[in-house]
Amino acid sequence: MSAKYILGALSLLLANIHAAPTGNKPAPSVISYCPPTAATFETQQKIFAEFVEIMFTERNITKAYNIHLLADPNYVDHDAFHGPSKADGLALVVPWFHDTAFSVWNTFVQNDIGISVEMGVMKNGTTAAFVDFWRFQGTCIVEHWDVIEYVTGDSPNPSPLFPLPPPLKATTDGGKGQ
Numbered sequence: 001m002s003a004k005y006i007l008g009a010l011s012l013l014l015a016n017i018h019a020a021p022t023g024n025k026p027a028p029s030v031i032s033y034c035p036p037t038a039a040t041f042e043t044q045q046k047i048f049a050e051f052v053e054i055m056f057t058e059r060n061i062t063k064a065y066n067i068h069l070l071a072d073p074n075y076v077d078h079d080a081f082h083g084p085s086k087a088d089g090l091a092l093v094v095p096w097f098h099d100t101a102f103s104v105w106n107t108f109v110q111n112d113i114g115i116s117v118e119m120g121v122m123k124n125g126t127t128a129a130f131v132d133f134w135r136f137q138g139t140c141i142v143e144h145w146d147v148i149e150y151v152t153g154d155s156p157n158p159s160p161l162f163p164l165p166p167p168l169k170a171t172t173d174g175g176k177g178q
Helices: 003-015 041-057 061-068 086-097
Strands: 101-110 113-121 127-137 140-151
Touching: 041 061, 041 101, 041 113, 041 127, 061 086
Parallel strands: none
Antiparallel strands: 101 113, 113 127, 127 140
C-alpha cells in the first residue's frame, strides 16, 4: 500500500471529523457543523461568530453556507426574494454580495436563534439595513428569515436606523433595484 494512498484515506477520514470551536476563536479546521450535533449556548455563540466572520469579514458567503447551513432539501430559507433552499439563496445573493460593502452592527444568540444586524451599501449607492435571523439546531443553522429596509436619504426621520455614509449616490428606482 503506497504512502500516497494512506495519506489520501487519512485525509478523507479527517475531513469528516467536527472540531468544536475553542477559546475566543472558532476552530479553523471545521469542515461542517452539519448534520447537527448537540451544542451548548456558548458553543452556538462561537459558531455564530465564526459564521458572521466568514460571511461578512472574509466575504465568502459560499464557504459560510457550506460550513454552517444544513444541506438541501432540509434547510429552509424564508427570504421573499428567492426560493426556500440554500441553493436558491446562493444563486440570488452571490452575484451582488461581493459588490456590497457590509458593516456588521450587532450580533447575538439566544434560544437557538442567531441574529445579525448589518448595513450594506450596494454598488449602485443604495444603502440598506439587513436583519438576519438564523435558527440553530444544535451546531447547525437550519432556517433563515430576514428583513431588509432600504434607506434612500429622503426619510422624514432624521436618523433612520443609522447615519447614511457620505456620499450616497442617487438612484432612480427608489432603492428597489437589488
